[in-house]
Amino acid sequence: MVNYTVAEIAILLDGKIEGNAALTINKVSKIEEGSENSLSFLANPAYIPYLYTTKSSAVVVNSDFVPSQAISCTLIKVKDAYQSFARVLEIYNQNKIEGEGISTQSHIDKTAVIGKNVYVGPFSSIGKNVLIGYGGKICSHVYIGDHVEIGNDVMLYPGVKIMANCKIGNKVVLHAGVVIGSDGFGFAPQNGNVYSKVPQTGNVVIEDFVEIGANTTIDRATMGSTIIRKGVKLDNLIQIAHNVEIGENTVIAAQTGIAGTSKIGRDCMIGGQVGIVGHITIADKVKIAAQSGIMTSIVNEGEVVQGSPAFGKMSYSKSYAVYRKLPELNTKIYQLEKELEKLKQSLPIE
Amino acid sequence: MVNYTVAEIAILLDGKIEGNAALTINKVSKIEEGSENSLSFLANPAYIPYLYTTKSSAVVVNSDFVPSQAISCTLIKVKDAYQSFARVLEIYNQNKIEGEGISTQSHIDKTAVIGKNVYVGPFSSIGKNVLIGYGGKICSHVYIGDHVEIGNDVMLYPGVKIMANCKIGNKVVLHAGVVIGSDGFGFAPQNGNVYSKVPQTGNVVIEDFVEIGANTTIDRATMGSTIIRKGVKLDNLIQIAHNVEIGENTVIAAQTGIAGTSKIGRDCMIGGQVGIVGHITIADKVKIAAQSGIMTSIVNEGEVVQGSPAFGKMSYSKSYAVYRKLPELNTKIYQLEKELEKLKQSLPIE
């Protein structure tokens, strides 16, 4: 990070300074690990005690925060400390440029068309009739198959593999080891138990602003396209099967798997290690708890589910609370049976 | 796709034409997205309405299908529309050749022996004493370790890694990022809590016609071989541990894991995200529902199980139906206790 003054950072964040506007900032650090010239942030109330002892030169806080003790650091008061700090980190991060120009150790087919200011790292391979926009970074060991189309300002980390005919939008980020466009898992049984492959002739379409985590795999459609809509964020080691469609701005945590042809709504939040079967539809704004198994469509917008098979999260929690007491319940039923029997036998009736 | 006539396609599929046999076909499309010169298929009854409005030139249907309205397309009637269409897509797909010859940007040890008509892409590395049959495609960024043996007509997608001493059969397909022959997870505790590695000196053997999905990992045996038998199909992101054996034509969905030394029968169907513990045996033709946990051997051929730990799928479903009502059950038991108590107190008896 180059040197900034507290005043410059406050302008950047649209913040108000309480303290010394002339201090130099050249690094960021956690509030409890601060040192001279470092900038920290305070968003979580649990960390307030550190404010009174921090060695950071300046701390970004929410505008409604009022210290209850004396402080030695300068405060930068902003509307939302967490978001503002994210902005600072982004600037800080701009130093992490991978490289420039086209490596002489890359392989680029002569029919590929690459825009201005694109970086291509060593050992990357770009196939026939590939189109790439401007400004992107294609790190080392990236494979881009024939007829792939890629937008502007993408970030393809080392070892990304994009198979033939797929389409990648603008400002897409694919982390290391991501595979886009592997064959869908389609086999037709024939002659007893031998399977013959159903050719997978479609592609994958990834729209603008999508980010996909390390070693995640997205299969191409049998026909048509597997589609990841604008702004979707996928974590690491996720499996997206053929012909799936994921709606705008849906966020999915690590190791979740979505089976073939299922359609996920927009603005959904899906936890880690969730499994979603094939050929179902999930409504918009649905929330799915981690490790859930979704076996049927979810039709109500904003539903919140848990369990395998999943149902309403509140109901699931109540059932699970009883599940933990099942041995007691079992004993109670046994005792009820015994007592009732005793009662019946002690009575002259029936 | 090159140009075909409807007549040519009908011959290929052993089908009967109803309509214009001379029409040109040069692409395939979904029935609802058809256009002139495209071929579609109709296997799922839900899509029948599209037949009457499709713009496809020809549609492949089952031989017993009779349209209930007027149609403008030509029909090709076949025994099994789904399988026939798969055959057409296969032909269509034959255009997707990755490349030819041996890239000058590859690394091939001088002791490696490679058969005729093998493609080796840029940045692929082939080690000492490797043997490769004829006709295979080894795409870019593939690693083949020393002493590996590979059969004929294999397809190794970009970034496949086959570690030393493993054996790959004929017509095997390994998708991008697959790792074959990584070390098994074997550590012996010693000196308190420090672990020392148990060397993994075996290999992996993959028989003919196996297909393995993207980023799946198969560990080498501690001694002997981890074995994937003929015709097995594995989806993406699966973990197969050391010394596992998977029987012929077994199919396993994404993100399933099989722990060390377990032996899976032939013709099994295993869902996604299943976990199978080590040192057990699964009988032939067993079906395991998605997300199940298999903790003990399954000895009966054709058993169908679910749950974690898994038991009979029907029984599991019944238990789960009650699980969803557990809070009500809990209340009922409470009321029964109260009523019984009340009854007892209202009676003169003891």
Place this chain on the structure above:
Amino acid sequence: MVNYTVAEIAILLDGKIEGNAALTINKVSKIEEGSENSLSFLANPAYIPYLYTTKSSAVVVNSDFVPSQAISCTLIKVKDAYQSFARVLEIYNQNKIEGEGISTQSHIDKTAVIGKNVYVGPFSSIGKNVLIGYGGKICSHVYIGDHVEIGNDVMLYPGVKIMANCKIGNKVVLHAGVVIGSDGFGFAPQNGNVYSKVPQTGNVVIEDFVEIGANTTIDRATMGSTIIRKGVKLDNLIQIAHNVEIGENTVIAAQTGIAGTSKIGRDCMIGGQVGIVGHITIADKVKIAAQSGIMTSIVNEGEVVQGSPAFGKMSYSKSYAVYRKLPELNTKIYQLEKELEKLKQSLPIE
């Protein structure tokens, strides 16, 4: 394996010979698959019968073992046959050297500093200001980002990717396709449902003697470090999120995921496909059964848990036993209700 005599192996293992000390050993094999000049081991009593028929020249057994029948092989008696054999396999394995020297087909930035006797394979890329100790093996297709520091005697298998600024200790083993230092999954919602990325400016620190399985992913910290402590062993396809810390000698099986900022104790044993939510703490020596979901901190050292959400393993098993009988329980409650009603109606009271 080069030729050894039984006498040499006995010295190596601190064992006592019963039989012919001069026999030649040049391979290792399972006791049931032995042949001349091979060495086997016998640790599991189930394999004792093979001892009397094995064709292995020598068998390593525990010092207290006494054969009950005549044997034709030579015995090497040691304190712990399993561990001793591991030692032999380790020696045997030392032949599996990947290569020597720096490949001319690699890419090494001129500012990188590499120690003595390091192997760098073809198509590996080493960035700016990288520091690497002595004696390591960096196989093919490895990516090492700018400013990465790596210790001595590491083993980086093909396709390992270490992103910028991460630190790797001595004798670390990273299997094929491992990704170290991918961005943490951090996004702040803003403007409705659009997410903006929280820059991930920290790194990953991997201490000495750590081994990490194929295609496992470890995200860099948002700030500070994601830390994998000394002696930790991670299996394949595991996901470790940003700012996680894993204590010394903890062992984790395949496909487990740990969400952001959680802190795992030392000497823990975590099964496969476990999910651990973010922002919690797991005490030392905790054992977590496969497929469990950990939703809250575990504060007691040595606790053993199961389930999703997990609780005590014994309690879980008891609850699960009742779960399997839930339909019967349901029927019993229904019958109790009916009988009680009948009883009440047959009585003159109320």
